[in-house]
Amino acid sequence: MVRRGTRKTADKAPDIRAVAALARVSIATVSRTMNGSALVSERLTKRVWHAIEQLNYFPNTHARSLVSGRSRILGIIVENITNPFFPDLVQSFEEVAVAHGYEILVSSSYSDPAILTTCVRRMIERKVEGVAVLTFGGEEPVLDQLANRDIPIVLAEFRLKNPKISTIVLDYGTGIHAALNHLAELGHRKIAFLAGPHKLHSAITRENDFRAAIEGAGLTIQKQWIVECDHTAKGGVAGFERLQALKSHPTAIVCSNDMTAIGVLRAAYMQGLRVPQDLSVIGLDDIDFAEFTLPPLTTIRLSRADLARAAFEALRQQAEDANNPRMQREFLVSTSLVVRGSTAAPPAGTELS
Amino acid sequence: MVRRGTRKTADKAPDIRAVAALARVSIATVSRTMNGSALVSERLTKRVWHAIEQLNYFPNTHARSLVSGRSRILGIIVENITNPFFPDLVQSFEEVAVAHGYEILVSSSYSDPAILTTCVRRMIERKVEGVAVLTFGGEEPVLDQLANRDIPIVLAEFRLKNPKISTIVLDYGTGIHAALNHLAELGHRKIAFLAGPHKLHSAITRENDFRAAIEGAGLTIQKQWIVECDHTAKGGVAGFERLQALKSHPTAIVCSNDMTAIGVLRAAYMQGLRVPQDLSVIGLDDIDFAEFTLPPLTTIRLSRADLARAAFEALRQQAEDANNPRMQREFLVSTSLVVRGSTAAPPAGTELS
């Protein structure tokens, strides 16, 4: 424990003046040294660092932000964490951000405009240098608050007319296509889709991509085999039951997200249907847990790390090119199929039913 | 740079002076109004709020923190998020914090002292008003940096001699006891424990509580039935296999955490052992996912929300009683048994083997 002088009390946070005094230089020199400015002689640089260490000095970021106008804080708004997709995403975002010397400010919007407003308020008050809006929802209007203040924004999933807002386009098509190919190769022809809630932009995109892929595979879309669920396990159970109530059953079910697939797994288990022997199931997202379901879930991976990286990159570019004419940028994050244990050839004889 | 007046360009962030000007009062009055100071006449209060709204003004927290010395930021350090326990915890902590007007600064220590040092540095630089260290690990030394600066700290699991540090005591005993009672009532006598890594303080506590509960239940501890795993699913698989390699098999396995239990579920499934008919499994934590395993996992719940609330409360008390002689406080968070589908009576005839 460093204790100078002979006082017993814990030394209160030293400031730049204390460092300057100890190093016998001006506070400007201390500032320059810390910020790696080239114009400090080696002799003084050494003395300053020495003083900094000796005093255990940490610069006050609030003071720094106040004068420089840069907070080095990035905001991230997600929907909520009931869906295991989000914590992962936040963690990944935090990792990239911290690696680049940024702090992050996390907010959950819970799809509630009032809460979103508060989130935005917090972001503005803390002077964030950019905000990643990864709610996959549709709450644009409030974001104008940010845009009007020239705060960079990146949005997953949809393009806004506002040119100041960058977009991350999620290419579900590739993964869904691969999934259908996989299923087709196994011999499936009767494929259902458990969709997400239509209020979610991403859910609609996923569904459309599924439809396109079905047709691309030369199959025809069966209306009753596309049922809207709510992206929860419970919803998956319900969706599965709806499917079972039909006269003709699909041999494979593709789900709009992993939670839905987990519900299907559960419902099938309860009904004594074996996965994958009697029924193939495919999820989407590849949440950490997909690996540990019984059987392990075949799923379409949407990498949270990739998404987080793209969001960070988008924000950084916007922030650093603040002077450049800000053009609308687009970033692409792709998906891929991860084959695990929930898919297999359909049971014999189902081709005819 | 700041342009007041009637420009059409996106007005750059208005400041307190702009508000004062519009409301025709001094900036002091604006400040007082915002902070709810009683000594502002109703007439001016109204005018000020009106101006604030009209300008869409948000106070700059950095400036505020700088002058007031209070940042309204709380730090939280967790281990990492591979274990699904943590994101939940962070989310709960964020919720309480935001509800009380605090922001949070999250850091993962990854059990790496070097990273922890950086975390602590970030916390100090941002002038956090308290830090919740919920790593369940044993990285005390660095924390002195915080303690020395009189920053309140709350630690889960262990007591430090430092009187400035509050502690949250996790009462696993209650839950583990209930679990063993449950098992005993079902008829189990041969109960194994898949422990966590001994470097984790919490793992050791859990194991000790298990031993105590076993003896409390009138059973004797079988050394080979307590095996150290690593709190991952993979570790659970390995632990299960170690158990199966023994001549005498337990009829029930209690796991130090849910991930381990999930590994056991998986390994049992692979070996064709049915849970719960052939083997009962109990987890600990009650992560969100425990509800969705096949079968749904019976587990000992350690509420992340309770833990987060306790941590927040501890910090707030310390922060607000800054002047009071700071005494070491202890908070208790309890556990309870959640019975789901992974436990049942042992298979007939196993009593004798």
Added chain:
DNA sequence: GTGAAAGCGCTAACAA
């Protein structure tokens, strides 16, 4: 009740 003015700890002009 209200306003003027002194900083909080730092960065960035500008001087030397």
Added chain:
DNA sequence: TTGTTAGCGCTTTCAC
């Protein structure tokens, strides 16, 4: 190269 100084946007005495 180094030091001096003027604020960044706010809170908070201290006068009035």
